[in-house]
Amino acid sequence: MEEQKEGSLRLLTLNEVKLAKSVFGDSIEYPKVWIHHDSYLPFGLQNKDTAMTPNGELYFRQHYRSDFAVTAPPLQHLFIHEMSHVWQRSRGMNVIARGLMSWAVSYRYSLDGRPVRRYPMEQQAQIIADYFILNAHGYMVWNNLRNSGDITLDGDITEAVIKQQYQKAMQNFPWG
Template identity: 30%
Template structure:
């Protein structure tokens, strides 16, 4: 288990750059442990790029963690990127909802990044990360590389 508050490791930053290229500012990102079972991004509510993570699962380096956990980190970093783009995560989350359908997206040629809600965007990024590692995902690499706006 990692410390209660920490910055991203260099290896974690490499994972993030693989997913986002130079589109995300990683310097201010902090991982903060908390006693509950769910991760979330506080966004700019507090003027910070914080990822609040379940303390029991906060490892010292996600790059050395199972790929499933790395994918969750990419998912949460998508919310950091959204906040850095000016998205109010609280209102966007309320709009998206928090049921499984809120995270689902259609794998079809007409799928567009800007038509996805914040959770769908984060799932697309998480699945793209897994797809690039040969893990099963709803879409193929061409789909994710077409939908995702990041040059990597």
Template identity: 35%
Template sequence: MTALNAFHRRKLTSGEIALAQSVYQGSLNYERIRIHKGKLIPFLQYNRVAMSPFGTMHFPKSLYQNDFSQASISARHLFIHEMAHIWQHQLGLRLWLDGAILGAKGGYKNNECYAYAHRVNQCEHFSQFNMEQQADLIADWFVFQNTQNNPQIQKIMRDFIDNPNNVALLPTHAEFRFQAA
């Protein structure tokens, strides 16, 4: 276990690095990544929402784990989702800006900006999904067998699986589309 410093921040554990490497391979500088126990935006951030806009993962106390590699499958899903934002950040995406745009457009209301299933058959490339959709695609691909066996998702994920270092995989927009009712 890696101890928290005085700022409630710690490095990744060896288990967390191995877990992340199983998805992101060598595309991340794992030594630079920090996990913070506590909210990024106290009083505004919900207790069930983690945030990682600047290369540090911020987990509210209710979501924090001493070692995400030893945690429940839902906690590992969240870890891989947040690690996607670290991946996006390290490749140069301005998450704070894209997140603000998604929020201003109402994307975080009812979690609309995370939904990707309705777009899978319309999209050919990973970059056609916004930052939250990408993070959920990666986390779902990691956890759920049904997405790994879905040919269209395999096609969309292929470039990421083959080369997660590719900057061209980053979102080309901060859009989301409401699902048809």
């Protein structure tokens, strides 16, 4: 599929819906989710490296792809992180208000026994995306993404420990 030029938008592909459903089940209204190859902010003020999902729609600039389901794990991680904001908004979270401060918050987290719903917005999205990578691509890919900074878990990162901690944090996810 040919990449679209900036300024375009599209609905999720069937592959992206399948990928997102592997994480969020039927808790998102997928036919209503648009992906923009554009800046959400006026005059192109959205940083080219930054993805934003303030209103239930995803905005990518440099990282836009025509089908995130067939991309490398780092871009799938980004896609699931942004879809987490769609999911949060559908559960009633004011993503725009919380997102205003996203530039100032840490995406880093520790798995300390809390369920994912007890973490702040960006950490929730990170935990969901990080757990997706571990389940979909395995520990080696997860660890490589942690070493590159995409995965933001702090603490003991041995495989057996993190699998148990993620399972506890993600228990009953996605809740309705």
